[in-house]
Amino acid sequence: MPPTTRYDRDTIVEAAFELAKEGGFSAISTRAVAKRLGCSVAPIYQNFATVDDLLAAVVERVRAMSGELLAAQTGPDPFENMGKASLAFARDYPALFREMALEPNDYVAPHELIEDAMAPVMAGDPALAGWSDAARRRLFLKMRVFQLGLSAMVANGHLPSWMDEKAVEELLMETGEEIAAGMMSTRKDEQE
Amino acid sequence: MPPTTRYDRDTIVEAAFELAKEGGFSAISTRAVAKRLGCSVAPIYQNFATVDDLLAAVVERVRAMSGELLAAQTGPDPFENMGKASLAFARDYPALFREMALEPNDYVAPHELIEDAMAPVMAGDPALAGWSDAARRRLFLKMRVFQLGLSAMVANGHLPSWMDEKAVEELLMETGEEIAAGMMSTRKDEQE
DNA sequence: CATGATAGATAACGTGCGTTAGGTATCGTA
DNA sequence: TACGATACCTAACGCACGTTATCTATCATG
Numbered sequence: 001m002p003p004t005t006r007y008d009r010d011t012i013v014e015a016a017f018e019l020a021k022e023g024g025f026s027a028i029s030t031r032a033v034a035k036r037l038g039c040s041v042a043p044i045y046q047n048f049a050t051v052d053d054l055l056a057a058v059v060e061r062v063r064a065m066s067g068e069l070l071a072a073q074t075g076p077d078p079f080e081n082m083g084k085a086s087l088a089f090a091r092d093y094p095a096l097f098r099e100m101a102l103e104p105n106d107y108v109a110p111h112e113l114i115e116d117a118m119a120p121v122m123a124g125d126p127a128l129a130g131w132s133d134a135a136r137r138r139l140f141l142k143m144r145v146f147q148l149g150l151s152a153m154v155a156n157g158h159l160p161s162w163m164d165e166k167a168v169e170e171l172l173m174e175t176g177e178e179i180a181a182g183m184m185s186t187r188k189d190e191q192e
Numbered sequence: 193m194p195p196t197t198r199y200d201r202d203t204i205v206e207a208a209f210e211l212a213k214e215g216g217f218s219a220i221s222t223r224a225v226a227k228r229l230g231c232s233v234a235p236i237y238q239n240f241a242t243v244d245d246l247l248a249a250v251v252e253r254v255r256a257m258s259g260e261l262l263a264a265q266t267g268p269d270p271f272e273n274m275g276k277a278s279l280a281f282a283r284d285y286p287a288l289f290r291e292m293a294l295e296p297n298d299y300v301a302p303h304e305l306i307e308d309a310m311a312p313v314m315a316g317d318p319a320l321a322g323w324s325d326a327a328r329r330r331l332f333l334k335m336r337v338f339q340l341g342l343s344a345m346v347a348n349g350h351l352p353s354w355m356d357e358k359a360v361e362e363l364l365m366e367t368g369e370e371i372a373a374g375m376m377s378t379r380k381d382e383q384e
Numbered sequence: 385c386a387t388g389a390t391a392g393a394t395a396a397c398g399t400g401c402g403t404t405a406g407g408t409a410t411c412g413t414a
Numbered sequence: 415t416a417c418g419a420t421a422c423c424t425a426a427c428g429c430a431c432g433t434t435a436t437c438t439a440t441c442a443t444g
Binding site: 193194195196197198199231232233234235238 | 418419420421422423424
Binding site: 193194195196221222223233237242243 | 400401402403404409410411412413
């Protein structure tokens, strides 16, 4: 019946993803995607009602990629895995990291939700045994803030030039431990 | 000779600044600025050769505003002043903060330069007496990272809803002290 | 082999952009 | 009062965008 499909949905999303990887979401336009695929805009409108629908599919594609980066971290410490995945995201996909983490949008869950999701993980961490729930949550917030700042500097190339990937990860881990140690030593755990 | 000027350079820059404050630099277009002023695009091209020149003037205006925010912090501790000024920037001008601090551009000086500028300040800080220069620089880097992350969360409204301005400033100060305390207690000061 | 469903191409629409050419109106001076 | 410098307006150019109407070409089925 119909001619064989040359540009299916996934192919289109992939082309748009590559454009966004290089120039952010604003680099996605019907004509730019078509040009990258070597076709006209017709296949795009056959698969997506509007360019916003295509953008939504690309965002979904980015989320999947982000999840893969996290899954690629197979160390024993979940916090370390999350931190390293964030740094990898910022390093390998700086434009996308900015779009997803440094712009106001609905892609980032509210901190409370993330915190609630991490609460049981922290409760099972032997390094945090004896900490109050409030203190654990406050530590998590601090580490998330530091991780975001470090990832932002990575994504924007604002870190000292001598810091390579390994040095950045070390800085993240080292500071995390120091914050925890600092919270322990200043003993404000319970009076928040 | 000529008719009296109704839209001078500063007026135009101010209008463009307000647009950028609300919608980022991309909200600055000749027609949008003209509409805000209630005039045509002619006065803009009388004062600026291109819209990029206007943008450069707006960036200068933003830098001045940022400097005023810093000058408004009159506490004794320069690091605390810088941190609070950064938070005020992110809170009061989130779109501009993103443009200036969370995008790759030439507006942010390389970290090494900032570090060199702060080195003498840190050297005179009694709280850091006995610290090696390398350790002081590393502490400064960590605090800058944390400050950036916290400011980014403020600018994007990603902080827990219960955190008001005061709570955010306390988090910044508290964590700064904890990092310093953690670095002290883990005693790695000298072997970087 | 003819048909019909449909993948894809083409070209046009309206909008907003930067920029510019040409016209109008003001206002101190001669 | 007439002049000239110039602040400002209007309208247009070319370009890129999202979107759509129309056309062409394919290809399994009858």
